[in-house]
Amino acid sequence: MAGHSGCGKTTTLQMVAGLVQPTTGNIVLDGSEITKLRPNRRGLGIVFQSYALFPHMTVSQNVGFGLEMRRIPAAERAKRVAEALALVHLEAFGGRYPRELSGGQRQRVALARAIVIQPPVMLLDEPMGALDAKLREEMQIELRALQQRVGITTIMVTHDQAEAMTLADRVVLMNGGRIEQVGKPYEMYEQPNGRFSSTFLGRANVFSGSFNEGTFLVGDVALPTAASTLNGKADYILRPEKIRFVDQNAILKGRIAARVFLGNHWLFQVETPLGTMQVARANTAPPSVGEGDEVGLCWDLVNARVVATEGQA
Amino acid sequence: MTRERNSIPYWLSAPGALTVLALVAVPLVMTFTLSFYSQPPGGAIDSTLTLQNYGHIVGDDYYIEIFARTFLMAALVTGVCLLIGVPEAYVLTRLTAGWRAISIVIVLGPLLVSVVVRTLGWAILLGRDGVINKALMAVGLLNQPVQLMYSYTGLVIALSHVLVPYMVLSVWASLQKLDFATEQAAESLGASSLTVLRRIVLPQVIPGVLSGCLIVFALAAGAFATPAIIAGRRLKVVSTTIYDEFLNYLNWPMGAALAATLMVIVLAISLLANRYIERRYKQVFS
Numbered sequence: 001m002a003g004h005s006g007c008g009k010t011t012t013l014q015m016v017a018g019l020v021q022p023t024t025g026n027i028v029l030d031g032s033e034i035t036k037l038r039p040n041r042r043g044l045g046i047v048f049q050s051y052a053l054f055p056h057m058t059v060s061q062n063v064g065f066g067l068e069m070r071r072i073p074a075a076e077r078a079k080r081v082a083e084a085l086a087l088v089h090l091e092a093f094g095g096r097y098p099r100e101l102s103g104g105q106r107q108r109v110a111l112a113r114a115i116v117i118q119p120p121v122m123l124l125d126e127p128m129g130a131l132d133a134k135l136r137e138e139m140q141i142e143l144r145a146l147q148q149r150v151g152i153t154t155i156m157v158t159h160d161q162a163e164a165m166t167l168a169d170r171v172v173l174m175n176g177g178r179i180e181q182v183g184k185p186y187e188m189y190e191q192p193n194g195r196f197s198s199t200f201l202g203r204a205n206v207f208s209g210s211f212n213e214g215t216f217l218v219g220d221v222a223l224p225t226a227a228s229t230l231n232g233k234a235d236y237i238l239r240p241e242k243i244r245f246v247d248q249n250a251i252l253k254g255r256i257a258a259r260v261f262l263g264n265h266w267l268f269q270v271e272t273p274l275g276t277m278q279v280a281r282a283n284t285a286p287p288s289v290g291e292g293d294e295v296g297l298c299w300d301l302v303n304a305r306v307v308a309t310e311g312q313a
Numbered sequence: 314m315t316r317e318r319n320s321i322p323y324w325l326s327a328p329g330a331l332t333v334l335a336l337v338a339v340p341l342v343m344t345f346t347l348s349f350y351s352q353p354p355g356g357a358i359d360s361t362l363t364l365q366n367y368g369h370i371v372g373d374d375y376y377i378e379i380f381a382r383t384f385l386m387a388a389l390v391t392g393v394c395l396l397i398g399v400p401e402a403y404v405l406t407r408l409t410a411g412w413r414a415i416s417i418v419i420v421l422g423p424l425l426v427s428v429v430v431r432t433l434g435w436a437i438l439l440g441r442d443g444v445i446n447k448a449l450m451a452v453g454l455l456n457q458p459v460q461l462m463y464s465y466t467g468l469v470i471a472l473s474h475v476l477v478p479y480m481v482l483s484v485w486a487s488l489q490k491l492d493f494a495t496e497q498a499a500e501s502l503g504a505s506s507l508t509v510l511r512r513i514v515l516p517q518v519i520p521g522v523l524s525g526c527l528i529v530f531a532l533a534a535g536a537f538a539t540p541a542i543i544a545g546r547r548l549k550v551v552s553t554t555i556y557d558e559f560l561n562y563l564n565w566p567m568g569a570a571l572a573a574t575l576m577v578i579v580l581a582i583s584l585l586a587n588r589y590i591e592r593r594y595k596q597v598f599s
Contacts, residue, residue, distance in 0.1 A: 040502075052492055
């Protein structure tokens with residue numbers, strides 16, 4: 001689940017976890033209703049944003065706590081704790097206390113603690129929130145691998161669009177307490193269903209305009225579209241990397257206001273009659289244009305997505 | 314250059330250090346010295362050093378009983394404060410901000426009133442014709458009033474009331490640092506509410522409970538106003554005995570010896586308890 005802070009994604013997660021009671025609606029898990037069940041009866045594995053490790057227990061005791069509550073005999077408990085710790089590569093840390101671990105290690109302990117009880121569903125609340133950027137990237141890949149290995153359905157909450165795209169099979173995009181769009185990351189990126197989806201996942205140029213006798217008008221500038229069946233108001237969504245610089249047959253002309261180097265690509269701010277547009281070009285050759293240059297912009301019409309504005313469809 | 318810079322902290326802390334020295338250390342040393350003097354009945358203080366005062370304390374059943382009574386009282390008061398204060402502090406953290414502010418004022422309010430006034434209040438409640446006896450008789454639980462004033466029960470009740478805010482404050486400070494999510498995590502792992510309290514919350518607030526206990530114990534053992542008013546002369550504790558030695562029997566050296574003994578015992582108990590619990594719950598003290 002992805003969305004800006006305050007959009008209700010953590011609340012949704014907490015409702016699934018049983019920490020918050022929904023005012024209306026049901027929660028169904030594997031066909032059985034769990035809406036009124038107390039959290040300690042749901043048996044879900046939860047990883048909290050702060051990890052919520054028990055500071056007064058060792059790593060092993062932390063991981064074993066859930067098994068202890070299930071009255072698993074000590075011998076089997078020790079075995080399963082060892083397995084869970086091996087899964088997150090912390091075999092050697094069982095005797096340590098949480099404060100003797102690094103942020104990444106704590107996160108893995110929290111994961112092991114949730115996995116060890118073999119929950120039907122794992123809930124992760126911003127699990128990367130407390131990690132620095134470099135570590136976050138490593139942990140994302142590791143988390144994905146881990147999740148594939150143990151095969152537990154996982155619901156993860158994040159406000160980071162990159163994280164949502166990296167980790168998820170299905171992204172639920174939320175905004176203002178509502179679901180904006182649900183889909184596979186690639187589909188959602190390529191076919192955003194509106195301004196919010198397109199700008200939350202990656203960058204996008206979005207122009208609001210309306211159809212007038214088959215042509216799409218933004219102000220008094222006409223933009224070519226592949227779809228001309230629509231009527232009324234619509235948003236014209238164009239990803240920055242789909243735009244090329246051309247000398248002839250330009251769809252739009254503009255002047256480059258700024259050029260930023262981002263390593264694997266260049267990002268241009270181009271001033272056009274429609275306002276400032278973002279253009280991204282892969283860093284495959286030295287840039288052919290610089291700040292202040294007049295350029296022509298062109299794109300394939302299939303890459304420009306036109307979405308009817310809400311209420312007008 | 315280095316020497317000059319290093320001397321600045323000493324100069325800066327000198328006024329404070331001197332004040333402490335003059336107001337705490339010197340009187341303490343003087344009291345200790347005084348406790349080794351002796352005072353023949355009706356005579357002047359004899360400044361030859363002797364252990365006879367301490368001999369009395371160790372050898373005389375009268376003093377031993379007073380000390381035993383005092384520390385039993387301090388222990389009971391600590392226990393009562395523990396039972397009332399810890400749950401109270403926990404409930405405080407669970408209230409909404411508005412109710413919490415009100416509740417904290419209620420908890421701490423008594424600290425704004427002089428101990429003497431609060432104790433006199435208890436005297437009114439505890440008396441033979443006091444509110445408690447009247448109420449219990451009206452309900453029919455009692456046929457005749459129970460003796461609460463000048464009784465051990467009354468003393469423990471009143472002193473616990475005086476000291477419970479210290480326990481609440483110190484446990485509450487500890488609870489502030491508690492991550493609420495650890496409770497949720499424990500619950501999600503299958504723990505019942507009681508298990509969460511016992512296994513997750515309590516061990517994490519042990520430092521606060523410990524410091525609360527130490528404060529309450531030390532204050533209870535040394536309390537004067539409440540025992541003086543509630544227990545009176547009938548039920549002497551160490552501090553009221555010290556008062557009597559100094560001001561009624563005019564035996565200053567004996568009073569000083571009692572004061573020194575009280576201080577040493579309180580200090581020893583506090584340090585030992587501290588050491589033991591800190592070792593037992595090593596991970597929570599960081």
